[in-house]
Amino acid sequence: MESLYEIIDIKELMEDRFILHSNHPVSRKSKFGDECWDFTDENNKRISTIVDSKLKINWLEWIDKLPPLILEDTKALAFFFFKCPSILTTKVKTSSKGYKPNTVTAYISNFLRFIHQLCLNLTITLPEHSQTTLLNSFSDITLSDIEEHARKHIYPKEVINNIKYCLKGLSRPIVQKYIKGNIQWNVYDIKNLHFPTKEADTVKANFASKPLPDDYFQLLSKNATLDIIAFLKQINIPVESKIPNNYKNKLKCFFNKKSLKIMFEQYIYIREKEREYCIKFNKRTSHTSEMKNQFYKEHGIKIKDFQEMLTRVHKAALFLLIQFTGVRYSEAATFKVGCLKEITADMYVIRGTVIKNQASNLPEDIDEWVACSIVRDAVKVLEQISRFTFNKYLMSNNFSAVLNVREAPYSNTSINNLLSSYAAEVDVEEQFSYLHKDSNGKARRIVNKENVITVHRLRHTLALNLIRAKLGIPYISYHLKHVHTALVAREKINNVTLGYGGISNELFSEPSAIKQAREEQVEELYYPDSPVAGGINKEEYKARKKEFFQGTIVDEDEFNEIVADLKRNGAPFADVGLGYCGGKRDIILKNGTKKSPPCIGQLKCNPIQCGNAIIPKSKISIWKRVYKENKEKLLDPHFQYVRTEIQQFVNESKEVLENLGVKVSEL
Incomplete structure (x- = not known):
């Protein structure tokens, strides 16, 4: 400053x-x-x-x-x-x-x-x-x-x-x-x-630093990924994200067109002509009306509808850029066209400027954030949009920059509103939003107060999930693995910093994130009434929990004290994605003989069959996905050769969900 x-x-x-x-x-x-x-x-x-x-x-x-x-x-x-x-x-x-x-x-x-x-x-x-x-x-x-x-x-x-x-x-x-x-x-x-x-301020204060729930995070990550990859493919720009197979069959096709390349270039041409007229007459003009009519005649798509599609893709790219870099608003606001740099083979960073707690006389664009593949694709989208906004800032709206006014990024409030707007738009099942009617009777979806998204909240979401990764908990999002991989690779290049925009120390040592990750484990595994599934003898496990607490505590204060101690020290279980593992110990059968656990490799736990495995309620979303995807495969002729195995997966996931209180018939 x-x-x-x-x-x-x-x-x-x-x-x-x-x-x-x-x-x-x-x-x-x-x-x-x-x-x-x-x-x-x-x-x-x-x-x-x-x-x-x-x-x-x-x-x-x-x-x-x-x-x-x-x-x-x-x-x-x-x-x-x-x-x-x-x-x-x-x-x-x-x-x-x-x-x-x-x-x-x-x-x-x-x-x-x-x-x-x-x-x-x-x-x-x-x-x-x-x-x-x-x-x-x-x-x-x-x-x-x-x-x-x-x-x-x-x-x-x-x-x-x-x-x-x-x-x-x-x-x-x-x-x-x-x-x-x-x-x-x-x-x-x-x-x-x-x-x-204000009530809104109270709600905001309660959730401002609270990471997004896993289901919400998954919903946004998946939809944003599908949006920008579909767009890049349709305008013939190479995509760097190698998306999972379960994403590929859900890739959308905007306007049911195989290619939008010609349309997109024509749209940019119209915006450029509008800009030229504005410069010439120093005001907005309607000289491009005929061009817009011709666009509709040629492609059957109104300019307004094309702009709405671009707005959705724009929001998706901004979400991915912010979520998977963990930037503060003040830092994201410094990202400009050309900020993506390849520093070594297959190692990319975004160069920008850390503002907070930094001296004002430092040069700009000297700070770096690792850019995993989906972030690089998001930057590509934002740079394409900048072609018709004439604004060098990636974090700017998709209207043309005002003449004779210094180019500027979105304000913090504007970007937060835009992120929440995108969440409401993709939440078609209204899990995190609701339909609101204005005074004119016009209805639109808006997110619930507790699901409002801010740049600050996305930063905490990334921090928590990277802490989870450090604690051995697998990633709940496909992209997080790539973020973590890039961080580790960056650490090998530079021992001073993980190269994550100067926030690596916070991300990997943030007390609140570590505390929250541990609390999640303890509450699910130790609370006497918490439901569990898995190969472990559930009734025996519940009885052991009940006996432990009844034999140890006499009142609620002592119970809370024991749980607090468990939260401080962490639970002696490893999260293996589908559930928690109590350790790779031999399983003792009723006849006294030993049997090796049915593990099938690193993080390839088979929890429904293993006596060491516990599946708590937080794993419901993962098992729902396992159930739904395998149900779909049963109907797919390409998977008929493994139909027996798939049916077994369906039956096992159904059993887990029912044990956790989920009505499978409603899925």
Whole structure:
């Protein structure tokens, strides 16, 4: 970000040697006394993805809305955000480098709006019918005023955090030396201040960092894969993803056309002509109407329908790019056309820029994310789309970039909404979404509150699944194997980092992900009432669990304590995909003889026949797939030569599902 002048030594402030004056610089372009603080920097590519409005604080727009003393004191607070952050925060990185301009502009803007609303609430009408606020400075605002205002207004959680941070900042002793108002609250008052929150914010907070459920993750991964591979094949671009056989027979064909190559090139030509006319007349025109009519006559497809198909493919590519790289929004926003690089034979990376916790004077595009095959295909799709958007950013919408306006990526909110929109679109069975009718009676699917997708949530999803891989749990998605393989290969090339965009340490040591992976095992294997299937004697296993807990605990607290200990240390079972294995021990038969377990190779467990195997409820989705796929094969003449074996798989999977409480007749 903006590389500001030197941070003020806190000793100068404490010893009253620092004087705040109007000519004190706050950025390369602005001084403290300016009506607008401008942090834009054409030479700093690291802020090129941030719109100018988020890099400016326009004090002038508040002159008629707030008392002068309140506005001046807020400017002083904003100054210390940049020049002496150590008096506002205990975070080492922030206190040594200063807050980033776009962070401060958000804090200050939300705070000013809050204070403006507070002033309006404390307004009186004068005899001549004019209105004036009762507030003159921060000295006139009491904690009771703030509490009453907080009770009556609902703000988003992020805004509440910004407001409270500024209120606490004003109460800091050093800040009070440089402001006119006598603050009537302290840090602890504000810390305990209660703001009502929106229900949506509460739901969002509960699920913001929670990985996607396995079924949801599978649904999105599979549909997105089918979408982009179908599109690439139809426009004659080589596909790098070697998809599983069970994907191939479900590959779609957009518009039932073998090829869309000619149509796609004609569509790009129309968009290019629209662009030319816009440049020539400096406005949108309808000069391409005849071309669009001709497109319909020639192909029988309306431009609008073709655009909708491209929008779906665009969403699918963005999902795959974000999900299987684990990027933060700020990092994904830096990916541009040409960012995919081959660094060694069969080793590809995406080059971009890590923004968080990084110095602003570092060059851009020096950070790398491994690109497995599906990510490379997603990038190909996004680069094709950029041909008619004239926007170099991969994370941008599929409309043409606005003339005479700097190219920019999607905002964080926009990309999150787009990802949720795609989820609703592909969830035709409405497992994770529902049909919503607007005021005009128009119906559309939207995802349930707990299934809203964000870039941040996808990052946690990837982290959890890579932790699962590290703990020996097989991948629940085909693509995760390729991500993990690429990571391991990258590690061999570079011992310093796994090359995963600087987040490898988080992904492979994230305490919450390790904790969650272990909790999943323990809850399924040890909770007394958790259903299980498999070759193990289920009744004997349940009885052993019940006996263990009854003989060990007398109340719920002790039960929770034992389970917590199991979660900390992990369960002594290996996840083998279809179930859990208690170890490759010989199985002792009733007559006392030993029998080798029916394992058929690494991760090729045969759990329904093995006395070491346990199949918990979380494996239902996998066994449903085994059941459905083998049922389909029974009807396929190509598999008649192994019909007996397939029927056995069907019977075994049916037995497992019924033991786990699934009504197979409804599948």
